Amino acid sequence: MARPSQKKERRAELIPLITAVFAARGYRRTTTAQLAAACKVQENTLYRLWPSKKAMFIAAIEHVFEVSARIWRDLIAHPGGHDESPAGRILSYEADHHGELGNYRIVFAGLSEADDPAIKHALRRMFSRFHEYLEMHVTSTDPSGANAHAWALIGLGLVASVGRELGFLSAADRRDLILSAGTRLIGGLATPGGAVVVGTNGKRK
């Protein structure tokens, strides 16, 4: 026998690059030639690591979850300076940083390929894991209807992503949206004081 396989390591090296291309161009519009170029290898090399373009995409979906999960884990493990609840801490982190990695684009791309059972399964798993995380921390704040409210928080993330992508929510808008609606969802705390206004890019009635 000779040369033990380093496929796993190679895959781990390349998957962030591949994820970036899929996020930038979507699934269909990404060509295997572009993936290879971004990895600085030939297409053939990629096909030795994954059996198909689809498999590369599914690996990208998994990678997206792992990146976000690591951030949240760290966030909860290290309380930082603030004294908020775990749910509150996730909320205020997301208020400032949601979507900045552009990974939600992988989700959009995946959703329009959800006819494919393998892609559907990968996405489903990803959402379920996010939900599990959120539900746990929402429950610790306010157990009543935590399951539903955790899903609603994911919905909040989805609109924020869509708003960012389509440009109808500015950074400040997204911040206010996540804090205002998020607070109401995790605690039932009504927004204190003045109304929080989230703009539609200047368009006001």
Added chain:
Amino acid sequence: MARPSQKKERRAELIPLITAVFAARGYRRTTTAQLAAACKVQENTLYRLWPSKKAMFIAAIEHVFEVSARIWRDLIAHPGGHDESPAGRILSYEADHHGELGNYRIVFAGLSEADDPAIKHALRRMFSRFHEYLEMHVTSTDPSGANAHAWALIGLGLVASVGRELGFLSAADRRDLILSAGTRLIGGLATPGGAVVVGTNGKRK
């Protein structure tokens, strides 16, 4: 001169069929041949009515809004038997019927094509119009932060769609989700009585 143009009428006839195909197959995976077959015409005929496949897709996006808007308009115009507020009426309608037309698939397909300025613009316009509608009715119930909460309701619709598409929310789950989180969003009314449980397809901790 002879034979006044009937292009507008023809377009109006065909667009529901075209929308259905795009919803079923996504943008990229839909072929112009499929569109023509669904309309029972030749491809060439479609190209006389729209300059490109992209134009057909944008027309489909607009059609999606018009269909949903008509439903909501009717819903608010005819109070039916119930005495709820307009916002509450939209909520309970959506709790039972959200996504049943499959039109959210057009949104998913569009989002992964949002690099294209024309598609982006069409989607943006669509979301803004939905938001306008919701904000108006949410405001009438609870003015504080209505703008943000209207966006949050759209987020609720998005998770419900994703949950339906990926199969992690059953019809009952979606119903409970929309009622539970939606009520909290439009009124700040805490869920009365027992906790509303939204399942993850049987998986419970």
Added chain:
DNA sequence: CATTTAAGTAAGTACGTACTTACATAATAG
């Protein structure tokens, strides 16, 4: 009726791209 133009049909064509094949190099085990 005659003319004009819309609506329909049928068969291309040019192009992009997922995946292959064939070959060269180099690293590790015995």
Added chain:
DNA sequence: CTATTATGTAAGTACGTACTTACTTAAATG
């Protein structure tokens, strides 16, 4: 060293598909 297998390079190939071209049919106007 030698055999074996991973890694890298380069050039196909087969196929799907957006859009065209050339032609026929038919409807409405003067």
